[in-house]
Amino acid sequence: MTPPAHEVNLLQRHASGLRRVLEPGRRPRSPSRLLTWTAAGYRLTVPPDRLDLHDFDREVRRARAARSAGDLPAAAVALHEALGLSRGQVCEGLSGPSVEAERQRLEERRLKVLEERIEVDLDLRDPFDLVGELRRLVADQPTRESLYGLLMLALYRAGHQAEALAAFRQARRSSHERSSHERIGTEPTERLQRLHQRILAGDTALDVPQPSLAAASAAGLRSGPAGLGSSVTGSAYGPAGSGSVSAESGPQQPDRTTPWFPSNCRTT
Numbered sequence: 081m082t083p084p085a086h087e088v089n090l091l092q093r094h095a096s097g098l099r100r101v102l103e104p105g106r107r108p109r110s111p112s113r114l115l116t117w118t119a120a121g122y123r124l125t126v127p128p129d130r131l132d133l134h135d136f137d138r139e140v141r142r143a144r145a146a147r148s149a150g151d152l153p154a155a156a157v158a159l160h161e162a163l164g165l166s167r168g169q170v171c172e173g174l175s176g177p178s179v180e181a182e183r184q185r186l187e188e189r190r191l192k193v194l195e196e197r198i199e200v201d202l203d204l205r206d207p208f209d210l211v212g213e214l215r216r217l218v219a220d221q222p223t224r225e226s227l228y229g230l231l232m233l234a235l236y237r238a239g240h241q242a243e244a245l246a247a248f249r250q251a252r253r254s255s256h257e258r259s260s261h262e263r264i265g266t267e268p269t270e271r272l273q274r275l276h277q278r279i280l281a282g283d284t285a286l287d288v289p290q291p292s293l294a295a296a297s298a299a300g301l302r303s304g305p306a307g308l309g310s311s312v313t314g315s316a317y318g319p320a321g322s323g324s325v326s327a328e329s330g331p332q333q334p335d336r337t338t339p340w341f342p343s344n345c346r347t348t
Contacts, residue, residue, distance in 0.1 A: 095122055132165040133186070139165075140193055143200075152200050159197040166190050191224070198230050203288055208238035218247075222254050229272050236279050237288055248276040 084090055095115060099106065102114045116123050128134040139162035146154035170183045194217075198210060214231040221227055228251035235244035248268070255266050267273070278286055 136162045136165045136193075143196070147200065152203055156197065156200045156204055159193060159200065162193060163190070163197060191221070195226055195230065198234075202230070202234060202237065206238070207234040207288065208240075210234045211238060211240075218250075223258060225251060225255075225269060225272055228254075228268075229275055232272075232275060232279060233286065236286055241279060241282065244279050245276065248272070248279075 095117075099112045099115050103112060106112065114125055114127075116125070139158045143155045143158035143162065146152075146158060170186050171179050198214065201210060211231070211234050214227060214234055217227050218224075218231055228247055232244045232247045232251075235241075235247060251268050251272060255268055258266070268276075
């Protein structure tokens with residue numbers, strides 16, 4: 081493909097436009113603090129207080145502290161707000177080994193926090209409300225065994241023991257198909273097999289503890305799309321802990337304008 085005429089001037093003009101958007105108060109011709117020129121190309125540096133990833137980490141820390149204190153409603157609110165900061169792919173439009181590695185690392189973190197959110201929400205909401213979301217996640221991430229475990233637990237708590245056992249068989253088939261493709265012999269992990277045995281035996285320790293439901297009701301937590309998502313408590317495959325009442329009634333969506341990407345993303 082033939083490059084456009086005067087490509088250097090065109091690139092510089094685009095960079096100037098970006099600087100005006102990123103730093104509206106910057107004086108003309110004064111050095112930019114955010115978009116700078118380096119030997120490798122233009123480099124964008126985003127201060128922590130303007131980076132969604134910084135806010136994501138803060139909300140996750142707040143959620144885990146609330147969880148440790150037994151305040152499940154507050155943990156759920158913080159986890160929902162953290163996940164609300166993730167929109168689209170990280171560094172969308174950029175490529176390269178380092179960018180791909182960072183993109184995969186952050187996606188793995190997002191999925192882990194999503195699983196925490198579902199764990200907590202399983203203690204605070206009608207578990208059947210989460211079944212549809214978990215089925216979609218399993219379809220999108222068929223090799224992620226932890227999602228099968230959460231789906232099995234949600235179905236069991238919703239009174240659908242047979243479907244919970246069928247979800248285990250689905251996880252086992254997925255494991256066998258992966259094993260055949262990779263020419264290795266694998267079975268679902270001991271943790272998932274143990275959950276399967278507990279569901280098969282009708283273990284009442286897997287049921288939602290009533291104090292958690294009472295706490296959620298007293299806090300006015302909602303089960304619709306505008307309410308809480310799902311989250312963390314104890315082991316996802318074991319009995320959940322109890323929650324305490326929180327004055328918060330649901331997460332408020334923050335008004336964010338900065339995309340969620342690491343500060344070292346750059347293009348040349």
